[in-house]
Amino acid sequence: MTLTCQQLLQKHTQEWQEATVHPFLVQCKLGTIQQNQFNTWLVQDYLFVVDFTRMVGRILANAPSQHFDVILGGLVALKDELNWFKEKAALQKLDLDTQKQLTCSEYCDYMNSLAAMPYPVQATAFWAIELAYNQGWQLPGVMPEPYTEFADRWGNPGFTNYVKLLEQQADQGLQTASESIQHQAEEAFLKVARLEKDFWQMAFNAA
Numbered sequence: 001m002t003l004t005c006q007q008l009l010q011k012h013t014q015e016w017q018e019a020t021v022h023p024f025l026v027q028c029k030l031g032t033i034q035q036n037q038f039n040t041w042l043v044q045d046y047l048f049v050v051d052f053t054r055m056v057g058r059i060l061a062n063a064p065s066q067h068f069d070v071i072l073g074g075l076v077a078l079k080d081e082l083n084w085f086k087e088k089a090a091l092q093k094l095d096l097d098t099q100k101q102l103t104c105s106e107y108c109d110y111m112n113s114l115a116a117m118p119y120p121v122q123a124t125a126f127w128a129i130e131l132a133y134n135q136g137w138q139l140p141g142v143m144p145e146p147y148t149e150f151a152d153r154w155g156n157p158g159f160t161n162y163v164k165l166l167e168q169q170a171d172q173g174l175q176t177a178s179e180s181i182q183h184q185a186e187e188a189f190l191k192v193a194r195l196e197k198d199f200w201q202m203a204f205n206a207a
């Protein structure tokens with residue numbers, strides 16, 4: 001039987017809920033998140049996005065050419081996102097030339113390790129990583145300033161549409177994948193869910 005992204009979400013609702021609903025996001029919505037918590041997230045997420053961009057570049061190298069359009073669009077958006085992070089950090093006088101915290105390092109190491117995995121596994125992880133932020137920032141609803149633009153960056157309808165296209169590409173890859181590769185894709189989904197949960201907690205712990 002063929003595995004799909006929707007099946008993964010249905011089978012692992014608890015893990016996915018923990019990846020996308022966290023006190024960090026609830027407190028952004030309430031406006032009660034502490035500056036130190038938010039700034040920790042900002043710097044560590046910039047460091048994450050640097051390695052995420054490298055991962056997407058490697059996925060492009062493995063993808064069938066029919067998938068280039070969506071992935072190249074994602075890379076263009078990441079160029080903008082990296083510059084946006086730098087602007088936000090400069091406004092808060094945050095040093096981006098900082099060490100990764102352990103959780104951020106673990107997540108980046110995992111993204112690097114995906115290089116050795118088959119394309120359907122990479123495409124599933126790519127979709128899950130983007131969906132986690134799309135849903136995570138969207139679920140609490142409209143956020144107050146200064147968090148509005150952060151929630152909007154990953155929660156906006158254009159980003160939702162991009163994530164749907166990533167889902168279609170991952171499903172296409174999974175359609176012809178062996179059972180063993182489908183199993184690896186499921187493991188990748190669960191790993192992303194756990195790392196997302198830990199990433200929110202890492203920033204939250206900075207209180």
Ligand SMILES: Cc1ncc(CN)c(N)n1
Nearest residue numbers: 045048049129130133199
């Ligand atoms: C931890 C994390 N996960 C996902 C995303 C969305 N690219 C992000 N910026 N940071």
